[in-house]
Amino acid sequence: MKAVVIEAPHQLAVRDVPDPQAAPDEVVVAVAAVGLCGTDLHIYAGEYDGDYPIVPGHEVVGTIVDLGKDVRGLSAGMRVTFDPNVACGQCHFCRRLRFNHCLNWQGIGVTRNGGLAERVAVPAKAIYAIDDLPFDVAVFTEPLSCVVWGLQRATPALAERVLIFGAGPIGLLMMQAVRCAGAGQVVVTDLQPDRLELATALGADAVVAASGPVAASLMRWAPYGYDMVIDATGVPEVVAGCFEYVTRGGQVLLFGVCPEDATIQFSPFDLFRRDISVYGSFAVNVTFGPALELLRSGAVQVEPLISHRFCLEEFPEALEMALARSEPLMKVLIEP
Ligand SMILES: [Zn+2]
Ligand SMILES: [Zn+2]
Structure with a gap:
């Protein structure tokens, strides 16, 4: 063959x-x-x-x-x-x-x-x-079951505000899955306008072009920060920025795969002072079943x-x- x-x-x-x-x-x-x-x-x-x-x-x-x-x-x-x-x-x-x-x-x-x-x-x-x-x-099913595992690691509570960095295939699967998990407002940001268009078509509440200064427009949707911030880019600079946008008591899910030798700086005091939780998520863990359910029901397009x-x-x-x-x-x- x-x-x-x-x-x-x-x-x-x-x-x-x-x-x-x-x-x-x-x-x-x-x-x-x-x-x-x-x-x-x-x-x-x-x-x-x-x-x-x-x-x-x-x-x-x-x-x-x-x-x-x-x-x-x-x-x-x-x-x-x-x-x-x-x-x-x-x-x-x-x-x-x-x-x-x-x-x-x-x-x-x-x-x-x-x-x-x-x-x-x-x-x-x-x-x-x-x-x-x-x-x-x-x-x-496989990429979506990675997303499902990520959301079993860290789950938004009902009606929470979620910010997603990256509107590639994974970011857009994540966007739809967080909605299923109970998120309220979901905001997506990316460099590519055509990806943001797709994000809107698939149900993003707001999209923000990541070119130029974005902080002000991102914070417009969540003046006190987002309950959950998800990186789906794997770009270390973007990951480092996630902490800026998360609210007190919020969660950061590091989902994109950064280069193996990449490092970022963060302030441990800041995580302490603001009750921030940070999660990693690796591959899948018996999450094919739920991923198939999301596809069967049409909840994730x-x-x-x-x-x-x-x-x-x-x-x-x-x-x-x-x-x-x-x-x-x-x-x-x-x-x-
Ligand atoms: Zn894969
Ligand atoms: Zn084993």
Whole structure:
């Protein structure tokens, strides 16, 4: 079958590889669509610990075409997605329900071959049926389940005011999910006007262009600060600014992924004096179920977030475009 193979850092091929075989507790999924995400770019750039060569792709939807002999409750023809984070269930952290910190963690499309291929083998326990949910919708389950985990870490109380930095795919998923979680007014800020337009269309109460001095316009919507401030940019300067906008007793959720070596300055006295809580949020933790519910109910709209589609052979162009950020980019789908 055809697959995207990252042979080594900065070395990419779309080539034939052996068909994946289902181990006794695995299924083989014929891939319909894969969402491209920052993690894939990091693997390409060599910024991760796994081994090469690797077939990337961890935001995957498709149809079961083969089953290992021990698999129960699944069948060929089922339309599915899967949680790419495979935890051991037995280590120190798994036994404390912190599966996203499993000491023996395996990532499909990260440490073992993923979905940027015609087919992918997946442990049956990772599979979630999507029933008749369109593939274009279900392909957002993984990023949305990261958002759900973030909001399980830190949740706005009913009718609280929320400020979100960043209106990319994640920021706009977050914006819709905080509304479901009970937020009142939700304000979104970003550099790109087209993203802000989309934010408005998807239900932002106010949007603020992040060019020039923004503090005054942001504070217009919350004169005493926001109950919750969420960074969905991963830009250290933006993260450092979050503390300025949070109200006394408020929460800051650091959701965007900053560069590994980035540092910021903050005042511990300020956090003390104003009762500020700061949260990190890593990957997903058994949050595929709630993410699928949000997609099924239509509470979170995802199709407007898709900006580009490529086939498998065009993956090098898709990657180049994503790395160069040469045009306005939202969610990029690869359809094998
Ligand atoms: Zn991802
Ligand atoms: Zn574990």
